């Protein structure tokens with residue numbers, strides 16, 4: 035019966051598909067935001083326009099469903115806010131000296147209130163450069179294999195109760211016969227901040243968030259008190275020899291290639307509870323295994 039919840043699934047494929055969004059060039063941090071809340075939209079500019087040396091202007095067209103509160107000024111840039119219609123926020127570099135160099139990353143921040151209706155919101159962003167411009171304004175048409183050259187920045191507006199947290203590269207260390215505990219690892223990022231306060235899975239009697247701490251000259255692990263803080267837009271890594279999810283009282287072995295469902299529970303800054311479900315593959319991804327070995331030395 036316990037076999038039911040360990041599924042052989044194509045979870046690795048899902049992870050790859052999620053990573054694909056990182057190829058877009060002006061983006062909002064993945065993970066979404068809760069419907070009806072105040073949201074700080076931090077548009078990440080990753081590089082200048084094609085063949086350009088610097089970004090000289092960024093103009094964000096606000097979608098219906100986002101009610102502007104304010105926008106963050108940038109030193110050396112003029113900020114213009116147009117509230118009529120759907121609204122637009124525009125930053126323009128005062129001079130070539132204050133323009134954003136091609137290889138440098140920066141965030142352009144707009145704050146506002148989100149619609150109470152869950153669903154995707156698309157922000158169209160016009161990037162101006164010393165040479166040319168790029169209009170990140172394409173909306174998906176729904177075709178399965180579609181690859182947009184200039185996608186608009188997407189925000190997933192989530193129903194209350196669904197955690198606004200991006201979960202990537204999750205994996206569980208395989209077990210051998212008789213082993214009663216193991217670790218689960220992943221990277222977490224909460225665009226608006228959150229705290230990981232609990233984990234559960236039908237595959238283990240007990241699941242806890244652990245940290246590694248030196249006690250005298252011994253490395254010990256223990257439960258994180260009060261939950262694991264995820265500051266806004268920071269990537270927090272759960273990895274071997276660092277923070278991890280400890281699965282104890284395992285209900286069955288976890289062979290490489292199996293998939294285990296985890297439910298992660300979060301609290302936001304206002305104390306609202308939310309959860310996110312992830313199907314976690316058993317077995318270290320190549321990169322993670324290498325990183326884990328690197329840690330030993």
Ligand SMILES: [Cu+2]
Nearest residue numbers: 244255256280
């Ligand atoms: Cu542990």
